[in-house]
Amino acid sequence: MGLGKTVQTIVFLYSLYKEGHSKGPYLVSAPLSTIINWEREFEMWAPDFYVVTYTGDKESRSVIRENEFSFEDNAIRTQIKFHVLLTSYELITIDQAVLGSIEWACLVVDEAHRLKNNQSKFFRVLNCYKIDYKLLLTGTPLQNNLEELFHLLNFLTPERFNNLEGFLEEFADISKEDQIKKLHDLLGPHMLRRLKADVFKNMPAKTELIVRVELSQMQKKYYKFILTRNFEALNSKGGGNQVSLLNIMMDLKKCCNHPYLFPAPVLPNGSYDGNSLVKSSGKLMLLQKMLKKLRDGGHRVLIFSQMTKMLDLLEDFLEYEGYKYERIDGGITGGLRQEAIDRFNAPGAQQFCFLLSTRAGGLGINLATADTVIIYDSDWNPHNDIQAFSRAHRIGQNKKVMIYRFVTRASVEERITQVAKRKMMLTHLVVRPGLGSKSGSMTKQELDDILKFGTEELFKDDVEGE
The missing domain is CATH 3.40.50.10810 (Tandem AAA-ATPase domain)
Structure with missing residues (x-):
């Protein structure tokens, strides 16, 4: 990319x-x-x-x-x-x-x-x-599993790749070295793959840091409330189905981002009180401190979130802080989208931040005038995050790129990040040497595991506080 x-x-x-x-x-x-x-x-x-x-x-x-x-x-x-x-x-x-x-x-x-x-x-x-x-x-021929790769090959040469079961069976144990070599030999004639290091010898380095963030007091209350309200579904004896578990997960992810993603008090003009907006979210308190330092250091920042409502809150926050910015999400298309990119990339542009939704802002956009990327909340699919930060780390970039991934400590987010690492291993193995599984979607057991991650510590704080 x-x-x-x-x-x-x-x-x-x-x-x-x-x-x-x-x-x-x-x-x-x-x-x-x-x-x-x-x-x-x-x-x-x-x-x-x-x-x-x-x-x-x-x-x-x-x-x-x-x-x-x-x-x-x-x-x-x-x-x-x-x-x-x-x-x-x-x-x-x-x-x-x-x-x-x-x-x-x-x-x-x-x-x-x-x-x-x-x-x-x-x-x-x-x-x-x-x-x-x-x-x-x-840039991502393999996102979840080998089946997806097979379908791309089947589209290119159906006469050669026409037996999915046979293909999956042949490469069932992709962690074995001989299987990896065999798969690489099979892919060789069909795939021309270039790394940034091959194409652009002087590409500036990129560094990705996972920044663990604490929940604010308000977020802790919301997080506990979501868990206790859904006790039946989370209790294995109650046996919540996959859909209800996913809904709980979305609520917990929202809570990690900002409690105002649930109904919250607004001022008469329809916006939020700036100070309360910042203090309510651990991520926003950290972002406030980081942006001040980044601005003083002459950096320019791309901020990615999966949630357009979170981008709305980030807009209110940037207005409150007095920063100039641009924004692209799924609702902004065609000419307007390109104009926003051109304004941000123009020599001497005053815009300090660019707000982007991970999926809409992760494709075919060149924002190499920015040198800092903040992933406010991680995508389920790690390849979408890679697409996102490749907006800045690309040909045309002449500064070192820093990527900060916000992850709420001892929460669903921390567990999701660990699951995402597993998916990345499959890509490293197949498209270039690394461990893989054949399954792409999450089992109920995995969802259970993610939802319960960190809850013991959260409720233990309550007991100790009493």
């Missing part, structure tokens, strides 16, 4: 065309939020390409098809007019009838881990397209 997959792909397609290997047309499918960036890069690196961006509502797309798809000779449609069609995942499915009728020289799928499930509509529809060659781009 951050190694120029977009630029390399554009130059690859351009060289195929310029050297006479292929005349196109090429189909590029990417997340809607990254399409503006793809347009810019095509303009810069492949100026002779006729690139058509195929997005918008039904009417807009109809106009594009009418005017941009093919030349008209005596009212008869002839050859394709463009070299590259740039479109979103959704339109690949919605406009299958039109796009599927074209014979594509090459398909490029950006953030291709979208194809990790062969039951998804996107996978099934794209499999029906007429395509000579396929190129998948991803």
